Structures are given as C-alpha cells and as structure tokens.
Amino acid sequence: MTKYRVNKTKHVDQTKTISFDFDGKSYHGFEGDTLASALLANGVHLVGRSFKYHRPRGIMSSGSEEPNAICQVNEDTDLTEPNVRATEIELYEGLKASSQNCWPSVKFDIGGINNFISPFIPAGFYYKTFMWPKSFWKKIYEPLIRWSAGLGKSPTKPDPELYDHKHVHCDVLIIGGGISGIIASKISAKNNLKTILIEDKNILGGSTIFQKNENYKINNKYSSEWLNEEIAELKKLDNLTIKTRTSLAAYHSYNYLLAKENISDHLPLEKRNGDIRQRLWKIRADKVIVATGAIERPLVFNNNDRPGIMLSNSVKKYLDFYGVSCGFNNVIFTNNDSAYETAVSFKEKGISVEIIDIRKKSNSKIVKNAEKLGVKIYWNSTIVNTLGHRKINSIEIMNLSEDGSNVVGDKKRIKCDCLAISGGWTPMVHMHTQSGGKLDFREIDQTFIPNEIDENHINVGSCNGDFELEDIIKNTNNKVKNFLKVSESEFDNTSVLNSKELDKRNIWLLPNFISEGKCKSFIDFQNDSTAKDIKLALREGFKSIEHVKRYTTTGMATDQGKLSNMHALGIIADTAGVKMGTLGTTTFRPPFTPLTFGSIVGRSVGKFFDTIRRTSIHEWHSQNNAKFENVGQWKRPWYYPINDEGLHDAVQRESKAARDSAGILDASTLGKIDIQGTDASEFLNRVYTNAWSKLGIGKCRYGLMLNEDGMVYDDGVTTRLGENHYLMTTTTGGAANVLSKLEDYLQTEWPELDVYLTSVTDHYSTASICGPNSKKILKKIFPDKDFSDDAFPHMSYQNGKIDEINCRIMRISFTGELSYEINIESKYGKSLWEKCIEAGKEFKITPYGTETMHLLRAEKGFIIVGQDTDGTMTPIDLQMDWIVSKKKYDFIGKRSLYRSDTIREDRKQLVGLLTDDPNEVLEEGAQIVSDINKKPIEMIGHVTSSYFSPNLNKSIALAVVKSGKKMNGQKLIVPMENKNINVIVSDSVFLDKENKRINA
Amino acid sequence: MFLINCPYCGERDQSEFSCGGEAHIIRPKQPTELSDDQWAEYLFMRKNIKGVQFERWNHAHGCRKWFNMVRDTKNDKIHAVYKMGEKPPVE
C-alpha cells in the first residue's frame, strides 16, 4: 500500500492490484479505483498543463466536472482517445494514459513560457493578436495555435470498436442514482410503473454512499448505512431497470432522451473480446425525474490553480470512498458548512487539517463537531496567495474587512500539501434547461434553481436546490408522490437528523492586497480565463453574458463551464453593479459530457452507413468488369474497362461503338411512377410544362417539370399506357422527391383530382439498346414484331413477350440514336439483359456505363437536370422554349416564368462551347470570362458538361453563360491555373442537328 | 424530438415526418392574373412566427399523408393535428 492509501473502504478492493502506466511510468492501484484516485494514492497530483499559460495543473474533482485531469488514453496512435477525464476512467489492467496539453513533458513544458508573458495575453488575445497581417494565418498563427493548444491527438485509423443503439420506452425515467434518485425510483417501481434508473458512476448512492458522520442520520442510522439497505431492496424490484455507467447526454423535447452506456471501457483489455463498447440509449419516457445532484463550487482567489488545490467534497470522496488521503497537511478553504464534513473525516482518521472560513462564524452542529475534534479554524479570513511550483506547499492568509471587500491586518503563512476548497453548491440544472425549462435565481445562496412548468418532468434533490439532507428526503418524497399521483409511500415517516447550515457568506472574487491586474484568480481552469479577463471584457464594453463568455472563452471548454459559469456571472454582476438574477444564464447544450462518435453513429458504419441499391443486373456488371459510380443510393455501372483500359479509353470505345453499331445501358435506376385515375391526363397537364391531353395511347412524350418558382426540377419520358394510365420516368436521383412533390400537390392543392401514384422504380428493370443496329437486335428478340417506322415509330410503345414473360418496349432515345428500352419485371431483369447481349453478339453490342451515356447525350445537346441545371435555370434559360406550352392556362411554375427576374435577358443561359484547340478538353466547373484584362475579372458563366467526343473527333462542352443566347460565334476565355483556353460559343447540339439518326 | 400524433397512424417519432412549412397558404386559382407582387406574396412570403403557428407536416416514412399541425414554436408544444381540408381549430 502506498503511503497516501490510508483507509480501507468497501468500494476499493485492496486485495486486487492493478498495474497501469501514466506518462510512461508504471504505478499500481486497486480494483474500484479511478485513474485519478490511483494517481492520488501514488502522490501524483500534477497531471497536465493549462490551455493558455501552460501552468501546472492537478486533479481537482472526482467526477464529470473535472477541468484539469484530461487524458489521452491508449498509446497506439491508430486508436488513441483524447479528452478523457481521469476522474471518470475506471482503472483496468493495462491502462496506458498520458497528460494532454503539454510538451515535451508535464514537468518541463515549453508552452509554460506563456505563463511569464501572461500579462501580454489578456482576454480576447486570440481575436486581437492574430487578426493581421492576413498572410500570417496559414504559416504562423494557425500552426502556433494548434501546436500550443493541442487538446489531445485524434486517432489516425477508423475506430475498430463496436457501438450500439437501443430504443426504449418507459413510464418513468430517473436520471441520477443518488439518494433522491433512489427514493424516486423506489416509489415509482413499487407503484407498478415501468421505471428506468440511470447513473453515470459504476455504483449507486451518490455522495451519501460514503457519508459516515454522526451529524447526518436517517432512521437513526448513518445515512450511508440506511441508503445501502435501500439500494439492496431496490435491486429486487421487478419493473425497475437500473443502468449504471450510463450517463445522460441529451434531454430533448417530448421527454426524448439520449444516454450513453459504457459497457467495456472498465474491463481489462484482454477481457473485452470485441464486444460492444458503448451503447446509446434512445429513451422516450412518459415522465422524467431529474436527480442529477449538485456540483461543488471552487473559490476564486490569487493562484487558486496549483496542483493540490481540489474541491472539498472530492477530497472527502477520495478519503472515504477510495481510501486515499490527498495530503497529510490539509487546509480547507470554505464559505459554507459542507467542507466541515471533510475536516471531520480527516480528523477522525488522525490526519492534520485546518480551516480557513470567510464567514465570521457558524454555530451549526457540524462546525461544533469539528471544533471539538480540535480543528483550528481561521474565521473571517481569506487566502491571498498560494505557493509551490508543481504542487502546493503553503498558503498566505489575511483577515477580511467588515464588508468583505478588502483584506486587513498581517499576512500569515501556513504550510500545506493539499488545499480543499468549497464555494458552496451549484444545482446541476443542465438537464432541466436542455429540456427547455427555465431557471429562477435564489438570492439566499446565489443559485439558479429550476422553474417547473412541464407536467411530465420534475427535478428532485440537490439539482432542485435542496441541500439539507432532511429537505432532500422530505421534498423528494412529496414531489414524487404528487408527480406520480401516489397517495402514500414508505418514506412518509422517515426520520432525519442533520446539521443545518445557519450562516452564509458569499464573495465571488475574493479580495487581495495585490492589485487586481497582478492576481491570477482563475475562473475557468480548462480554458485559463481569470477574473481579470472578465473585468477587462466588461471595460471593453461587453455586456451580455454570452458575449463575455465568447470573448474570454470562459465556459467554452469541454466541461462547458461546469465549475466556472456561476463565478463568471457573479463577477459580472458585482462589477456592473446589477443583480445576478437579471443577467440570465448561458445555455447548456447537449451533450452533457462529450460523446464518442462511435456511440453517435452506432451500427451505421461501413456497409451499413447508407442503403445500397443494386439493379437486378448488377451481378452481370460485376462479372464483366464494370467500374461503379454512386448515383444517390444506386450503384450504377460507370464504364466497363477491357484489360487495363482507363476511364478515358473505355468511354471513347463505348461511345464509338454505340453510334457505329450497338450499345446497351442498364437504365433500371431511372425513377418510375405509375399514374392512374380518370384525371391522370389533367394531372400531367398541371405538373409538366407541355400539353398532355392529346397524347395518344401507346405514345411517349418528354416532359419538363418545374418548381413553382419556375426553375427546372426534373425531366423524363412519360408513356400513355391506357386511357387513364401513364408510366412516368424521372431522373435517377430525383425519383423520391418527384413522387413526394406530386403527392403533395395531389393531397393538398388538388384533392378533387382522381389520380393515384405508385412508385414502381424497383418493380421493373430496363435495358436500353441504342445504335444503328438496335432494330436488328430487337427483331431477333421479338421475331414476331413489326419494327418498321410506320408500325413502331419513334416515341411510341408496345407490349411484347419474351418466353411468355410480358414486357414493355419503348422506342425512345437519350442518345440521339435509334434506340429502344425494354422494361420487364425486375426478377427477369438479368435474363433479359443476357438475352440482349446474346442477340447483339453478331453486332458487337457494347455495354456502356453512365459516363458514356453522359457523353452521348452531350453530343446531342440533351441536358442532365442537376448537372447542366442547378435550381436557378428556367426552361427559357436552357433554350427549351419549345417545351413550354403557351396555350395551357396554368402549370406548376408557369406564372414564375414571367416574373421581372426570370425575363431578364442577361440571365445565365445554356450554350455550347468549342475549344480553339479541338484536343483541349475543358474542366467541368471552370469559370468563363469575356475580358481577361479588365480587373476585377468578371465571371460570366461556367462549364457544366465537357467531353472529348470520339464521334466528332473534337472537344465539346455545355456551359451556362450570361446572355449566352445572343453570343453564338463569340470568342470567350476559360482561364485555368497556368493557361487561358480560348473557346467559341456554339449551338448546344453538336451532332445530327437534323435528327436523322433516330430513324436510321 | 417531437412525438407527433399522425391523424391516420397515431403517435410516432418525429424522425418519420417532414415539415412542409406554413399551412393554409392556398395556391391561387388564376396565377396568370396576378401581379408580380401578388405572386411573390404567395411564392415567397412566410410568417415564421415565434409562438403559435400553423404548419404542414407529412408522415413521409409512414402513411405518406399530409396533415396540418398547430405548434407553439416557443416551446414546441403541439396544440393540435388535423387532416388536410379540415378547418383549423379556433385558438
């Protein structure tokens, strides 16, 4: 046993030794320790350097509020985890952790130089200093900040651990397993309510579980003893689920809460077996009882940040729960009674302790108890300085003036190796405010307490501002009974004895004889902001707490100001001479403590990251060497390289083959919507820009769909299958949105129309065969069919049969070639495809992918919605006036086509571009200018599609250019990084302007 | 995360729904007869109230039905849900 392990407790098993590494040195602790308690047992206080001044910092607390002991866990750079609080790491065999935020070592830190130049690092330093010159940012400021700030290192490889999500519903959720949470759980579960209790520590009981003090008794037993019995009974209840190591992350509206359960982080490495590491619980609770307790406040005085300065109740927890004495010459500095419990605990174990109390007196039982045990108390005194470099070794105290605004008399020096501070208690109202609850300010002890109006959520215990044991038990019992509509409970007659605090005194910033500017009185330990910074911000004109917070970075660190917010508010109020309650508080946002990315994403990683959609022909594509591209969730063949062909060569070959003989494309991913009903024609009239009433049965028509603002939204070919029956196709990416837009209009604007929409995208597979030989191939597949232009003209459809299986044949073309699309039920898709390939063999039918499809349609000047349009293009901008009906009274977007903005002549309009050098292929997205010499250079447009056309043997591009319609033949410039490319504006149809090939 | 009472399916998690903005804006029957300003009023202008607001919602990952909701944007309390075509409840 190390010399600081002075006490045997039932929470730490001192027969089970655990070895671990910290900063490269090996230590021993015991089962039940946290990394923090094990380090303290080894006399290690110094665990890190502060963020801005790189001052030595030690463990300060024992819980999630810890600002200093932030560690990097796991040395393996692939998997290392930053920003873990040593106070929350349960010790396990093989744990390797290190200090964060210091280089080269925690004892010798180069950034510590900041401490000596700190007079030059005031509030807003980063904003003021690093503003200019701008060129310094990239090479000097940013690397400097990153190097010296360094809040830990990120792992370099994907997280190999498994994470999980679980959705649960319950009648009552209780957050916090301290004494009030346990009382609430018992009342709830015993009244047949499905109850869940979550607690972030590994055991229940909060701070009562280590309370063994004569002054705090319940039913005549030590409060810890009484609580232990309650917990034992609680665990027997059937309809109660207890989740320890589970911390609440977020409390959303309608009682929807997220909680993170740690499943394996405390296990020795070899016992983790690749099981789930953390589980995120998504809980929808009928009622929520918040019992999250309170956090002890520090005190703000000169040099209040040295290692060895800790929160008083945490010092008590290390002693009574972990059996570790944080020092042997202890001094307690307090403004309230609760710190006397720590003193009594020390004294009862024969460990030296003295008390500095800013109050003039206190006559409570616990204070009397401490005095009786011989604890020396310095009343009406304050600390004006602390000494010791890597750990505190002494303090200097002075008396306070009558009103507490100054110090008087002589300085007295007291030796100490641990200073336990207590500035009172702050209710943890985070959950209450996250849920949308408001706060009230309570003057007597300067606390914000929940203002409850939500009938489905209450706060009990010290998070509700009840700090005395008797109040906690009685009020929790009464409130929970009311809340759950229970008439009586077993706690109705509980007798409680406790020492009550009678005298209070609060000074947010303790006075000093040294001038304020020379004091280092820390408020936010993690972000290194001091009382001086707050005052400076106020002098510079910041008034709102939200602004002061951002300017000084107070409360902006990973602990979200759990220890600092109240002091910042208090000092602002004092300095500005306003009431603290009028300032309001800053907003606490989820998560309460940082979450791992793993727990947020759960199982949605790797192949589960998103849905992958494959066509029925996918397997054939894979076997034939297709490279795929993602189009929405679809995997579409991109190109089919032969041997070691690259993209360019493959696409050139595929494109040529499609125009010279025959090509085949898997078009199954195009959205397909089955439209039926007596008003189907009228409906299409309203949603497309062109007219549909006169389309004959068995005919196909291309349609353009606009948004109500007149901008092109989607396009595709729709086929009239029968009198009241159409099949609409949409773009691959737009399918779901088009359907929901159409549904919207049908349900909300035109409910009188008799129209039914069904998505059939997945029901049919489509093989699209194009090229001069396509007719011959179709003839082989459907030998009985007449494919003459008279019998089966362009833009028409017929039913067909392959081996008795029905299919639909559409003669439509997206390439400008003679072209047919065969639709068949998806289960036959692959055999249809193989039949087409077989039939096309003698014509060297060539499968082509999306890239070739894009090239072929660009040669023909066909747009792709989403590539050549971007939500700001009208059909008129696209030079597609021909498709906008002048006769129709109305269609979606019609009125917007002649708004003052849409009729502007200098809008960007779609044009073709040809490069002077036919081998020069423009880059898609490249900017277009007309005058390169006029500065600033005006960008008049950009390239939307660009390819080298093997069929025209030159480079072609589509672009949108301001007033482009009038520019045909004009020379423009596409400036690139190292050259300017000369181009000429052309028609956007590059090939077969006469449409001869379609009937070839 | 709201719990929304779809008028067709009952209470479901918010993640199944999508919001379609302000309710009770009727598409003009004769858009071509409107001035630019009148059309812009329909097309662009939305109230975005801090307080009680009438909204369109769609049970996108459920029955796919559109319906209306009365929601207080200050505290996200849903006061009522009702089907398309039904009159809004009087506050």
Ligand SMILES: [Zn+2]
């Ligand atoms: Zn529904």
